[in-house]
Amino acid sequence: MGNWRGKLLGQTALELFGADPATALNRLTAGRIPFWDIVWKDQFTVSVVVPSKAVGHARAAAEKAMCEVREGKTRGALPWLRRLLRRPVLVLCLLFNLAAALLLPQFVFFYEVEGNETVPEAQILRALEELGVGFGTFGPDIRPQWIKDHMLNLIPQLQWITVTQNGCLAQVVVRERLELPETEDRTAPAHVVATQSGIITGQSILAGQALFEVGDTVVAGDRLVSGLVDLERTYVLEHANAEIYARTWRKGTVYTPDSCLRKTYTGQVFRSVWLEIGRRRIKIFGNSGILSANCDKMIERTPWTLPGGYTLPVTLVVETCRPYTLEEVPLSAVDGQMCLEAWAEETVSQAMVAGKILERGFSLTRSQGCYRLDWSLECEEMIARQVEFEFTKEDFTYDGTNSQRRTDGAGD
Numbered sequence: 001m002g003n004w005r006g007k008l009l010g011q012t013a014l015e016l017f018g019a020d021p022a023t024a025l026n027r028l029t030a031g032r033i034p035f036w037d038i039v040w041k042d043q044f045t046v047s048v049v050v051p052s053k054a055v056g057h058a059r060a061a062a063e064k065a066m067c068e069v070r071e072g073k074t075r076g077a078l079p080w081l082r083r084l085l086r087r088p089v090l091v092l093c094l095l096f097n098l099a100a101a102l103l104l105p106q107f108v109f110f111y112e113v114e115g116n117e118t119v120p121e122a123q124i125l126r127a128l129e130e131l132g133v134g135f136g137t138f139g140p141d142i143r144p145q146w147i148k149d150h151m152l153n154l155i156p157q158l159q160w161i162t163v164t165q166n167g168c169l170a171q172v173v174v175r176e177r178l179e180l181p182e183t184e185d186r187t188a189p190a191h192v193v194a195t196q197s198g199i200i201t202g203q204s205i206l207a208g209q210a211l212f213e214v215g216d217t218v219v220a221g222d223r224l225v226s227g228l229v230d231l232e233r234t235y236v237l238e239h240a241n242a243e244i245y246a247r248t249w250r251k252g253t254v255y256t257p258d259s260c261l262r263k264t265y266t267g268q269v270f271r272s273v274w275l276e277i278g279r280r281r282i283k284i285f286g287n288s289g290i291l292s293a294n295c296d297k298m299i300e301r302t303p304w305t306l307p308g309g310y311t312l313p314v315t316l317v318v319e320t321c322r323p324y325t326l327e328e329v330p331l332s333a334v335d336g337q338m339c340l341e342a343w344a345e346e347t348v349s350q351a352m353v354a355g356k357i358l359e360r361g362f363s364l365t366r367s368q369g370c371y372r373l374d375w376s377l378e379c380e381e382m383i384a385r386q387v388e389f390e391f392t393k394e395d396f397t398y399d400g401t402n403s404q405r406r407t408d409g410a411g412d
Contacts, residue, residue, distance in 0.1 A: 009053070010079040011052060013073055014050055014062075016069060017067060020066070021040075023066075024046075025038070027064055033061060034050065106140070108170040110169045110170070111171075111172055112171050113125065113172045113174065116174050118176060119176060124158075124161075148161050157177055159175050189389060190387060192241065192244070192385065192386055194383045195385045197218065197248065198217070202214060205225055208241065211226055218246065224383075242384050244384040245381065247358070247380055248380075249376060252344065253374050254344060256339060256370065258331050262327055266324060271320050272286025273286055274317040275314065278313050300317070302318075331371070333371065341375070354381065355379055356380055361375065
């Protein structure tokens, strides 16, 4: 067993070599020099361990016994500390690591969002940052109840939220509000009227009394299904509902110039590199001024991430600008017609509630620097629309003269 004081204050291994090493050990004992861990290597060599501060006395005592002293390694906490203090950079690194290990877990640097399906993660993190919870937030300052009360006002789509800290990582657990499907109000009486003129090709009456059959021609505004149902002796009110399809014809005219502007790049490329740290932007190099109005600008953002996918609030931004000039070039008839046809079909498709385009008719003319397209589209579309109406007591009295087919879209 070694001497604990030697391990703390320092101890040095000595090797005594001579004709009579035992006499050297007696000299150490007589000089009250402590030693331990005696190992005889042979009859002329013995190794011992002495306190580091007593090496000089032990050497003098052994030399008086005609023994040669070979000094070995010095060990102990105090010598190690002295050697460490001779390397200030290493000491600073150790102190920095110790402080980081103690202080950094008190701050939140990364966030994980769980439970969101429709609300984007970036929107939740931006809202948290508005509330003062972001990169480097002091953990004990995060109040989950306060955050929940304010976050539900910022993002109404959320029903519940909490933030729990686990070292430098905070988990944001959310629950989205369930959107109840809107129920149709069927208490008010309503008719079904035609939104377009056409020939009925199919109908499905869900409620109310049908006034037309398949193959009949209707005009926009005609009452297709009545919410005032004839029961021979009287009438009853219903919220009429139906799906009625008809062949319709839509016509129109659209114009476009017979020339267009085309970009011609000058071949110059200007780049600037920025470093975004939090909300601050630091320019590394490049021209950040506005070159001209005619310039395409592309921005490439590369956030810095750590292993594991944790994103730092540091982003490398590269802006690339390509100047160009505009020159007027003629637009061919084919390109002009294709552009106008696409616009006409897109407009009709968006105007239809449901349906499809069956046949197309286009006529292109050119005059006074413009292309004119006269178009006609034959469609099969749903033309039913519900319209509420008002009623009186006379509507419930059957006298044989009440007329069901009316062409006023508002009903009675």
